[in-house]
Amino acid sequence: MSQNILKLNHSSPQLLQFTDLHLSDKEALMGINCDESFAATKALATKFHHVNLTLLTGDISQDHSEASYQKCREVFRNQGHPVAWITGNHDDLSMQNDILSDGDITPIKRIVFKHWQLVLLNSQLPGQVCGNLADEQLAMIESAASEYPEHHLMLVMHHHPVLMESQWIDNHRLLNSDELWQVIAKVPQVKCIMFGHVHQAVDVTQSGVRVLGCPSTSIQFTPKQQEFSVDTAQPGFRHLELLVNGSVKTQVHRVEGTPFIADFDPAGY
Ligand SMILES: [Fe+2]
Numbered sequence: 001m002s003q004n005i006l007k008l009n010h011s012s013p014q015l016l017q018f019t020d021l022h023l024s025d026k027e028a029l030m031g032i033n034c035d036e037s038f039a040a041t042k043a044l045a046t047k048f049h050h051v052n053l054t055l056l057t058g059d060i061s062q063d064h065s066e067a068s069y070q071k072c073r074e075v076f077r078n079q080g081h082p083v084a085w086i087t088g089n090h091d092d093l094s095m096q097n098d099i100l101s102d103g104d105i106t107p108i109k110r111i112v113f114k115h116w117q118l119v120l121l122n123s124q125l126p127g128q129v130c131g132n133l134a135d136e137q138l139a140m141i142e143s144a145a146s147e148y149p150e151h152h153l154m155l156v157m158h159h160h161p162v163l164m165e166s167q168w169i170d171n172h173r174l175l176n177s178d179e180l181w182q183v184i185a186k187v188p189q190v191k192c193i194m195f196g197h198v199h200q201a202v203d204v205t206q207s208g209v210r211v212l213g214c215p216s217t218s219i220q221f222t223p224k225q226q227e228f229s230v231d232t233a234q235p236g237f238r239h240l241e242l243l244v245n246g247s248v249k250t251q252v253h254r255v256e257g258t259p260f261i262a263d264f265d266p267a268g269y
């Protein structure tokens with residue numbers, strides 16, 4: 001496990017999650033200009049003045065271009081608080097490591113607050129849309145909990161570890177989620193899992209763990225559809241407050257009106 005830990009002393013930290021930015025060198029993704037939808041979502045989040053950490057939960061890039069990560073770097077490098085990230089199925093991890101380590105942007109994967117610790121996991125299976133947590137990633141969960149046994153534990157990953165009741169997206173789930181839940185059963189410190197990938201808001205509880213998905217800052221997928229389908233719901237982000245008692249206060253916020261409507265492309269995204 002990486003020994004690098006970012007220590008922050010906030011008691012009830014406030015977090016922002018932006019996910020699935022799908023930035024690229026090109027103009028649009030299914031008719032949506034992802035630069036503009038991301039900018040609108042980011043602007044909406046400026047109403048939160050006491051943010052302690054921003055999380056970017058994967059698919060930062062759509063096209064693996066350096067330009068896409070450079071755009072992200074320019075937005076977050078002078079954020080005023082730490083900005084951590086993980087890799088998604090669309091991302092190039094070595095490019096992320098090269099470019100997304102500047103100013104406030106940190107490649108660190110363990111963050112420890114006064115009462116909570118976050119472990120940022122890599123669920124990418126190179127070349128595939130679905131995900132998997134390798135043994136060493138699963139081992140990080142138990143070792144993090146044993147290092148800080150009194151801290152509540154939040155896991156952050158790109159792929160969804162619960163079923164979305166949507167066949168096409170569930171084909172692209174975290175494949176070894178059963179193994180993950182077996183680990184979690186032995187680690188009662190785990191209180192919450194955050195993920196991206198599904199381009200929709202999710203807030204469910206499984207085995208006593210709060211499981212939270214987040215709208216994309218780009219295109220949205222329609223919940224509970226068996227075939228690929230894009231939603232008219234608007235881009236958004238998630239705000240979270242991690243409370244001392246291990247519970248999470250959270251809400252999704254979306255761009256107002258309907259400025260971003262994607263073109264349906266049955267070929268997918
Ligand atoms: Fe995505």
